[in-house]
Amino acid sequence: MKSQAVTKKKQRAAKAMATASDMRTHQKQRAEEKRAAISAQLNNLPPDLGRNRVLDAEASAAFWGVSLPHWRRLYRSGKVPSPIKIGERKLGWRVGDLADGLAQRSTTPSAL
Incomplete structure (x- = not known):
């Protein structure tokens, strides 16, 4: 009886890992x-604009397909292009x- 419960737990864990992998993909x-x-969309705009x-x-x-907190981590670690200052406390990126x-x-x- 105990071995069946352990087997079911392992099966559930394996299924959960597979689901998480599918979600990441x-x-x-x-x-x-x-x-x-x-x-x-950018290809339809004039190149300069x-x-x-x-x-x-x-x-x-x-634009990069990451969350805002992750973007901030990337910025702090220097892994994104340099921003320009658009306000006293506001940064922007071209x-x-x-x-x-x-x-x-x-x-x-x-x-990354």
Whole structure:
């Protein structure tokens, strides 16, 4: 009886791990789809306009497909492009710099 309970626990744990792995894969796919959609939208804009547009931290995080807290961690560790100051306490990132950084990040094997 006890061995059956242990086996069921192991089965549930294995299923939970597989589900978590599926979720991570799905999240990565969604992030890649978002990046592709944003890139497609930028391709329709005049080259100067799209690349010089300034995004705040929240929009920059969304552009890179990461959460705002993770974006802040990346900024503090120097793993995102340098921001520009758009206010006394507000930073912004140029879309062109973000796109270049994202392209560099995707070609670097251990970027994050």
